[in-house]
Amino acid sequence: MKLGIGIGWRPEIAAEVEALTGIDWVEAVAENLCADHLPDSLVRLRERGVTVVPHGVSLGLGGADRPDAERLAGLAARAELLGTPLVTEHIAFVRAGGPLTASARLEAGHLLPVPRTWDALEVLCENVRIAQDSLPVPLALENIAALVSWPDEELTEGQFLAELVERTGVRLLIDVANLHTNHVNLGQYPAKALDELPVEAIAYVHVAGGIEKDGVWHDTHAHPVTSPVLDVLAELRSRVDPPGVLLERDDAFPPGAELAAELETIRATLRKAGDTRRPRTTTTAPAAPVPTATAAPAAPVATTTPPPAAPVPPGARDRTAVAQTALLSALVAGTPAPEGFDHRRLRVQSRALAAKRADVVAKVAPELPEILGDGYRAAFVTYARSHPMSGGYRRDALDFVERLLISGGLADPVAQRRLTHWWEDRSGVRPTGRATRLVRAARAVLAGK
Template sequence: MEGGRGDMKPVTHLGVGIGWRPEIAEAVERLPGLDWVEVVAENICPGHLPAPLTRLLERGVRVVPHGVSLGLGGADRPDAGKLAALGERASALGAPLVTEHIAYVRTSSPVLEAGHLLPVPRTREALDVLCENVRIAQDALPVPLALENIAALFPWPGDELTEARFLTELVERTGVRLLIDVANLHTNRVNRGEDPAAVLDAIPLEALAYVHVAGGVQRGGVWHDTHAHPVPGVVLDVLAQLRARVEPAGVLLERDDDFPPEGELENELRAIRGVLAAGPDEPARKAPRATATAAAPDGNEPPGNEPPGAEVGAGDGAGGSGGGLDGARTRLGLQQAALLSALVAGTPVPEGFDRQRIRVQARALAAKRASVVAKLAPELPAILGGGDAYRTAFLGYARGRPMTGGYRRDALDFAEHLLIRNLPADPAARRRLTAWWRERAGARPPGRLTRWARALVGKAA
């Protein structure tokens, strides 16, 4: 593979699996015919694996770690500690590969955390940065890496490459494998007008590691990739389109919330197996994949090529308009920081973005932030008197306080925010919150004078 990381080894056959989550751990153990599972890498500790996961490993069920926090599409080089942790989990699980996302999740100047996967601009500079980040990750990891296409509520203005060309050149330049999420292809069809069939026709399916299938819901003309709803027929249709082109080595059902009864999970896995069993379609259904540089015989651009006016040819790492790759990182960092600040800190939306879609994304990020904190610290909703009271209080706190240190730090900061304001109003509940905060923060809660001073500063801000 020219410009890549050498010839790919054969893809490991995985079969049909499901995303392992603690809430459905017992149900997963009982699922008939389960071939493998995928775990969120950041949610497990190699030396203290959950007993149900250990039992699956002992049965010979493969376990693949799926990372969500590297942010390989970000402007900064990958964090060495996060890479080491991901590699440690792969080794502990005996995994044949690890997976991550083509996304950014944070900025370093200013320090902001999205708490979610955000799309990267599909520009030459962003691709140059991503490719170097992927090479750094590949060199640090003990097993092959596969990257997932993400769902997006909005496009970046000024994209120079289509999704298919972006993915194709990423593979050609790095040799990285692809994790194709067919639910995300459907999401991007609704939200960004991108045709899943055109993407599947133009990307290098020989690099396919495995496939994700998940549910979502459409509200107000926007598709939300919730992983909390049943897999709809339109997503299974995209899976069928992929199966018509290639036999995937693995397909995995994702479910992250509102877990259904065990029988419904079985039915969804059965539906996936049914699509896969249908086999490939007639060869005529598969269009030839466009290469990175070839033009169609009639002189028109081949499928997956750039929009009109975009620069043609693979990036060489020069970083576009000056300053080399470091300059590209600086420019990308400024762009990503401006967008993330608009999403989580209420600053103006950068020019060219759909303001309505950015508002929808901002609300989704805040809602997810509240939900994750409630899962990590279920005592907080209980102390505040229920989910509605907790949600109102948390969203009020989050409105002016972007996350900067992860969800666990966010839970502590939220509790301290309440204590500074002498909340909850009920003294008994406030004592419970004080004890909870003290136990986890390892320090005395702020005294009355400190609370008063901080409250004044908050009002002034």
């Protein structure tokens, strides 16, 4: 199906998106939509014939666990509500721990890279098949940006994606900004990845902005699209005419005129690269054929017919679970870094995860930065370094405030009183006093002896 040029729909820029001309489709974060009704803005866009694609961020298909049935049902319900031709998710893990490792469940609050090993590939492929069987429309998966790389990887990114497509028939959502990010951060060349992956399996493309700090590229989605990212888009367009290209913006939203200018730059980049399109040369075995953008439009997006599924090798899930739990624990709980990882990059990733949590909690509970002022961010990041997120962001906000109140670290009595009232209004009970907390801790120590 030919999607055309689109933009990520976000509530903060709903009016600006509706006012843009030449927009063929939009993408909305699936978890930000109710399963039984749509925001008025999306209703109006659909009435105008604008396609809406739900983009999931929480399935964690690259994780060691099988996909959660409730999350899959929620994504399926949103697909039905939107009448979308496909849904998308990420090649990533977002949580670890739990029964497979007999340890506490840990939430990353962000997309983390899957090790490109045969074990992880087997697990991912089975998880993708489970998801495909649960969804009413085809699935496409996105490559992610990474700050760290796994040691002893057995496949390149292009090879990993090619194997995934060949084994499952899943389509690809290629984010060219993420390819650029991985070039700066990990030394992985976008052109090599594009040569190795099956570009004919691309459902659509993401384009987004970022910023470089101290030699590390941060995929912020809060800055204008840069020339190097547009160069990667041109590289992709020189190989294939993607069915759709979408501009992502998630924060620091500019005026509508700036969004329109970025969209026009994307169109110009595609036109120029299309005029110089070169024959594709593959360095890996070609994947099974997938309809390209020149195929006749169809209601559903066609997919390949994968070969019969082979069972996941014994122990693959357990080995993947142990590895992912060790990494995530080091990032969010301060445990020792697993062997072979770059410690400096782990610190960068850990700080990035804490900062993202702080940003999201500030949106979920805007009263907290208002009460704490300039001290909010530093206080939350300090909290996050030793307190992993075990539930959603609302639970995270409550836990943060409770820890802050128990610690007695607030010098401002007005802020102390306001936070206490905020916490009581949302939890229904008063935070445990410091003396009670110390008694409970002592009892726990004695019980463990």
